[in-house]
Amino acid sequence: MSNDWDVIIVGGGAAGIAAALRLTASSLSTLLLEASPRIGGRADTVNVAGHALDLGCGWLHSADRNPWVDIAEASGFAVERRRPAWNQQYRDLGFPPGDQDASDDAYAAWHGRLLSDPPRSDCAADALEPGGRWNAYLQAMSGYISGVGLEQLSIADYLAYDTASTRNNWRVPAGYGALVSSSLPPGVALRLATPVEAIGFDAARVSIATRAGRITARTVIITVSTAVLTGGFIRLPAELDDWRHAAASLPLGRNEKLFLEIVGDNPFEPETHVIGDPRKPSTGSYYIRPFGRPVIEGFFGGEGAEALAAHGPAAGFAYAIDELAALFGSNVRRSLRPLVVSTWSRMDHIGGGYSYALPGKAEARVTLARPFDGRLFFAGEATETHDFSTAHGAYQSGMRAADEVMAALRPSAP
Structure with a gap:
């Protein structure tokens, strides 16, 4: 495989996949480098106990204008348009x-x-x-x-x-992560488990250092998370200090999920929802039997996600079961079995949930999205000014960066 390309995409999440999709319309040779053994980034559907479970993004937010809806339906993925039960507390349990x-x-x-x-x-x-x-x-x-x-x-x-936000939130029963990862065009060269260690400039080329060796390209699209940009995982030249500082103003929040399997007789009704304890900032949000499946999805953000990451999966499952038992009665303990838990904040190549702006720093998203020298281009949900924190925002950013690359490499008119 060649070590010199027209375009190298760093990061195989929704933004990188979108950039690859757009670039297939060009004649530009394109390589996608992904640090992990899979593509999809923060979109990750796992199959556990026969269930397709989204450990990352799971809802098609602003679905009536979300490009993943059209992609899903064109690819044969069903889209569930039922309204979520988020704003309902099942039987008002613990929340009069x-x-x-x-x-x-x-x-x-x-x-x-x-x-x-x-x-x-x-x-x-x-x-x-x-x-x-x-x-x-x-x-x-x-x-x-x-x-x-x-x-x-x-x-x-x-x-x-x-x-x-349009407030329309739909789902993909087969998994949002499965949809995203299946959307990489088959003609795009891909190297998995290939983390980028350094990016530099070599005459008219961009130099990419990886564990597998050095690769060069005319242009590079960087789609990694802000935690990766600021965490020292990729050595960046001093010329990119403004971009690094912008990324530091857009840290990743803490968001984690865990799933419990429901077994035996139980009081859990399909497509219902409860908040564990609305008086605690660390409480979980529990979506019960999505699509009628015998599982409960626990979602934790901020303080709750920090605690889950700090104390480990066993403590997280115990906390979730305690909250559910406090609402539904202690007998439900025998009906709940741990299935799987996310660890986004512990992943070096991701480092958290999705980006937020620190006070006074919202404009950092514009800075982070700027190209550098017609050779480096930036994408990812953090570069979106309105649809950040979403897979469709990441998709839009990848499309935008690919268009910028094609414009930069277009031959000048004589």
Whole structure:
């Protein structure tokens, strides 16, 4: 296989796959390098106990304008358009209707202050009601949405996503990760388990150092996460300091999932949902029997995800079962068996869930998306100004970067 290419794509997640899809329309020789043994990045469907489970992204957010919907249907993947049960607490367990109304009112009041009178600090926590009864609930919501507590969250960034969202969220029964990973064009050269160690410049070429040797290209599209860009995993030249600083302003939030299998007699109804304890910022969000399958998907963000990562899978499963037993009764313990848990924050080639902007740093997304010298181009969900934190945002960024590459390499008119 050649070691000199027109385009090298670094990272085989949704952005890298999208760039590869776009570049197949050109005559440019293209190589995709992926650090892990699989493609898909933060889209990862695993098959456990006969169930297709998404450890990463699982919902087609803003589905009515999400390009993965058309890709799914063109590729023979079914799309489930049923509305999620997120805003419902099954049988009001542990969350009486009066408290649900009060927490909704607290969220609406906080959100209204972001819109009408945002603090000059651009810090989302500064819009909380001092000592507010439902502040812990708002922190839990921030963990699910952004992967971080409100103290670290830019208001401008949060509102950019919130305003752009269409609130339509659909699913792929076969798995969002399966859809993303199956979308890599067969004609694109791929090297798995090939982490990039350094990027440099060699005359008119870009030099890529890997464990398998040196590769060169006319252009490179970098799609890795902000945690990888700032974590020293790839040595970057000093000319890219602005991009590295931008990435540091867009850290990855903490988001993890775990799945429990349901066995025997149990009270769990299909397509229902509960929050473990709405008074704790570390609480889990539990989607019960998605698609009617005998599983419960536990989703943890921010403080809850940090605890899961710090204490390990066994403690995470125990915590989730304790929360469910507190709602459904201790007898459910015999019906719940650990299946699988994600470890995004522990993966060197990923390093967390999805990006958020620190207060005052929302514009870093624009900086991170800028090309450098007509040779380096940047993609990935963190480079999107409105659809960050999503697989469709990553897809759009990959398409944009591929278009920039093709424009840069287009022969000049005589």
